[in-house]
Amino acid sequence: MKGGELMGSIDYSRFWTVPERPVPTWQEEVFQYDFGGANPGPDVMPIEELAEAARAVIHEEKEIIARYPPTYGPVRTREIILHKMAAHRGMTWPTITEVLTTNGSAQGITLCLETLTNPGDTIITDRFFYQGAVRAFIARELRIVTIDRDEDGMRMDLLEQKLDELKSEGVTPKFIYTIPSPQNPDGSIMPPDRRAKMLALAQEYDTLILEDDCYVDQMLDVDEMPPAIASLDGAQERVIYIATFSKILSPGVRVAWVAGDERLIERMAAYKQDVGNDYLSGLIVAKFMEDHMDARISHLNDRMRHKRNTMIAALGENFGPLVSMTVPKAGMFVWAEFPQGTDMQALEPITQERGVRYLGGHQFSPTGEGSQRARLNYSFPTPQEIQDGIGLLANVMREEGSLPD
Ligand SMILES: Cc1ncc(COP(=O)(O)O)c(C=O)c1O
The missing domain is CATH 3.40.640.10 (Type I PLP-dependent aspartate aminotransferase-like (Major domain))
Structure with missing residues (x-):
């Protein structure tokens, strides 16, 4: 039971030494198109x-x-x-x-x-x-x-x-x-x-x-x-x-x-x-x-290079000049920037409803700036999920009026 939802007989406020904060770990919720993670995907687990x-x-x-x-x-x-x-x-x-x-x-x-x-x-x-x-x-x-x-x-x-x-x-x-x-x-x-x-x-x-x-x-x-x-x-x-x-x-x-x-x-x-x-x-x-170790790293990187290329291509096809990014030479993410005024923070729950998760840029700033940015992970989803999910993200953003038609 979440605190506050059901008022019990104890008022804990006099016990707390720390302010209320959101729970930091991800819920077990599974998104169809998950670009929010930072880990190799289930398709490359060395079972x-x-x-x-x-x-x-x-x-x-x-x-x-x-x-x-x-x-x-x-x-x-x-x-x-x-x-x-x-x-x-x-x-x-x-x-x-x-x-x-x-x-x-x-x-x-x-x-x-x-x-x-x-x-x-x-x-x-x-x-x-x-x-x-x-x-x-x-x-x-x-x-x-x-x-x-x-x-x-x-x-x-x-x-x-x-x-x-x-x-x-x-x-x-x-x-x-x-x-x-x-x-x-x-x-x-x-x-x-x-x-x-x-x-x-x-x-x-x-x-x-x-x-x-x-x-x-x-x-x-x-x-x-x-x-x-x-x-x-x-x-x-x-x-x-x-x-x-x-x-x-x-x-x-x-x-x-x-x-x-x-x-x-x-x-x-x-x-x-x-x-x-x-x-x-x-x-x-x-x-x-x-x-x-070494075989695993090189296998993952071969696979991830393909996923990275798929992500870059999908962003190019679906967003064209409306997204700017540097093609990453290493790592797991594209740090995408959308046109000034795009609010990737406000869009997060909306796209999640439709099965697409990414992390809004504001999460990476101690002051909460950067909401026209998003971090998109390409190591977790499959290439097919990247293609379909980036297409869906662009559609949702258009429907929400965040991108020109
Ligand atoms: C830069 C950086 N440091 C640390 C971590 C924490 O990773 P873990 O606790 O799984 O080792 C992450 C996870 O994404 C990360 O991106």
């Missing part, structure tokens, strides 16, 4: 390999899964994570105690907030960024200072200017939150010189960087991602790195991690009072990744 990994792990690790999990996560899971960071991101510095597995990288973000921030603290972000982080930062009541971008991501000249301004106010931001490889939602890939500059600025102004590397494996038209900021010289103490298996396996398994200086990780582990994350999922994911 047999996953079932095999589960069976093997249950046999191999039966002694272990009969216990409570260790706070840092299973050693086997952390070992494959260390391997992935070294092999894919050139991060050779983390040791086994500099990695903490988390319940999705979303938990990595909230652990950083719990251990590093108090309400009212200042952080620096892009103008538009991952909607879950927007919600988490707002819920923590942080002062969110945003920096404009260009096609290569956050502008370092503006960042420097802002850090300088804050310094003159006596404010040291707690961290700079960045999603450089590629950005969610806009798909930009931050070039190496900007990464180096961001680290140099963090050092100069004595702040930290929270590098969210969620989409690094989704390389569609790039052979190699620029090095992680966390892999650069001197980054070890400055950068907290978070990443996930959600985007190459499924967000349903909730296996992700945070890596950073041992002191930071230890503090997060000490405050992670959930008695560890699902042991079995952690071990199944480890086994699956030991056997299939």
